[in-house]
Amino acid sequence: MPIGRFTRSASVLAAGLLLTGMAGAPASAASGPNLKVTAVAQQGHWLLGEYVGLDVTVSNIGDSVVSGAFGTAYSESGTAFWVDQHQWGDLDDSGTGATIAQGETRTLHLTGQLGSTYYGDSVVHVEVYGAGDTDYSDNVQRVTVPLATGTERVAGVLYGDTNGDGKPSPGEALAGARVRFFGVGTTLEMYTTTDATGHFAYDGLPLSRIAYLSFDRLPGGWIGPDLPDLRLDGRGAYTALEVAATRPLSDVLHETLTLDKASYAAGDTGKATVTLTNSGTKPLTGLFLNCDAGGFGSELTVTDDQWGAFGYQRKEGTLAAGQRIVLTATGKVPDKAAYTGVTGLDCSAQDGHTGGAPYVSATAKVPGKVADSRGQVWLDKDGDNAPDAGEGMAYRNLVLLENGAIRAYARTDTGGYATFKGVPVGNYELRVLGPWKAAVPDGGALNVSAPPYGGGEWLVQFVAN
Ligand SMILES: [Ca+2]
Ligand SMILES: [Ca+2]
Ligand SMILES: [Ca+2]
Structure with a gap:
């Protein structure tokens, strides 16, 4: 009015x-x-x-x-x-x-x-x-x-353009990839999987001002591309999509990281050496290292400017086809490392736009302190993914391994709890002796830290081996 x-x-x-x-x-x-x-x-x-x-x-x-x-x-x-x-x-x-x-x-x-x-x-x-x-x-x-009416179909094929002709060719279909569709304000996330010919389809979608389509879990190291937002107005603009996957940066950019010592004391200066190699046939530009120094407070305190053009702030690193470059930086071993028993550095090498950047890490010991380490091992007997009463592994022998060698023993009580006494601080692998293994690939990784660090009791799930 x-x-x-x-x-x-x-x-x-x-x-x-x-x-x-x-x-x-x-x-x-x-x-x-x-x-x-x-x-x-x-x-x-x-x-x-x-x-x-x-x-x-x-x-x-x-x-x-x-x-x-x-x-x-x-x-x-x-x-x-x-x-x-x-x-x-x-x-x-x-x-x-x-x-x-x-x-x-x-x-x-x-x-x-x-x-x-x-x-x-x-x-x-x-x-x-x-x-x-x-x-x-x-x-x-x-x-x-006039307002749009009806529903929409979003469908197409996912392929890896191996022959570089810009279109799907025989043998380029990417099967078994997970497809995710999300209409902002109109649908929940909807998942499907590409079939043996790389095809996928969603039918009867509600119209949507903004919708997203993305792909992950691609075979052969391929990476799902970043697609522009979809606008579903019922006119069928997306019924025959040809979605080209991309290759990871790690196909052509290779990274190694080493430290100058295997063991340091807090306050020492450690030296990190990063090697970057371009194994591709084209130059790489805009390269930079993203090093998470300080992320956990035990890493070498390396300042970004030491990486020169390859610093996170500059992002100006270049590598010609076939070129290899060695970068070094130094940093103090922080005091906290004496309590966690570990220092090191981790860096990914990126170009700011290509997915699948290489990532490397290196650690060194910072020995001296000892600590007690207590926790519980359990089996998910009822399969609800939660530790319940009666699921603790009672009266089992536990060990802490370092590079495969046993460094500490403990035995669980009736509830599956055990305490390792007077263990040198550092990183270990926790194992239950017998036909058991930690439930996830790195589930047995355990850091023993001295107070005030360390997060209280650990809880590690095991499964039948
Ligand atoms: Ca008039
Ligand atoms: Ca092709
Ligand atoms: Ca359970």
Whole structure:
């Protein structure tokens, strides 16, 4: 509905129109100001929440100036359509109104936003008013903003472009990859898998202003590409997608990391050597090292500037095809490392845009302190992925291994709990003697730290070996 000043003005105008009719003269022949409006909505199959252009032309086709001219636009029926009134400039009905000379034409490029609930096509009422308008029949125009309808199919093929021709070729299908679809505000995450020919399909999807399609768990080291957002308006723009996977950066960029010693004391300076090699046939640019020094507080405190052009701040490293470069940096072994028994460094080498960056880490010991280490080992007997009463591994012998050698023993109590006494701080592998193995690949990894570090009791799940 019209608001504020415009509402009052329009009711006054209606009285004027009635008087003109009583005089019996053709409206167009009357002398005085006469505003005329035309409006055109931006073409499209519009979706809820989208912004739509509305071009409005306001002309004074009368023979005298119009003062106090206002305009408004609002949805009369159908899906809501909101136009910020301030876009009308001096025709904004919260001001004093515009002055438009006879013969003058104003063009306004307005933008409205569709509402978030579907009520069909939006019928937008566009109206202008000026004092003393001699013919009101041309002051209102209704324009329809058509809304998209139906559902959408998203389907296509995932391939690895081995022969580099930019399209799927025989033998390039990537089967068994996980596909994820998500329509913002319209669907939950929906997963499917590419078939033996690399194809995937989603049918009957709700229309969506923004939707995402992504791929992971690809075979052969391929990486799912970053695809542009999808806009599902029911016209089938995505029914035959050809999605090219990408190769990981680690195919051509190789990284190693070594430390100058196997053991340090807190306060020592450690030296890290990173080697980068480009085994590809093209130059690599924009390279940088992303080293998580300080992430756990025990790593060498290496400053980024020591990597030169390959620093995270600069991101200017380059490697010609076949080139190898050796980078070194030094850093202090932090005090905390004396309590965790470990220091080191980990770095990924990236180019800022290619997935599958190489990542390496190296550790060294920081011996001296000893600590007790207590925790529980358990079997998930009822398969609910949670440790329950009665699932502790009672009266079992446990060992801590370092590089395969036994460094400590302990025996569990009736609840599966055990304490390793006086263990040198550091990284170990926890094992239950017998036909058992830690439930996940690195599930047996255990760091023994001295107080105040260390996170209390550990809890490690085992499964039958
Ligand atoms: Ca008029
Ligand atoms: Ca191809
Ligand atoms: Ca359980």
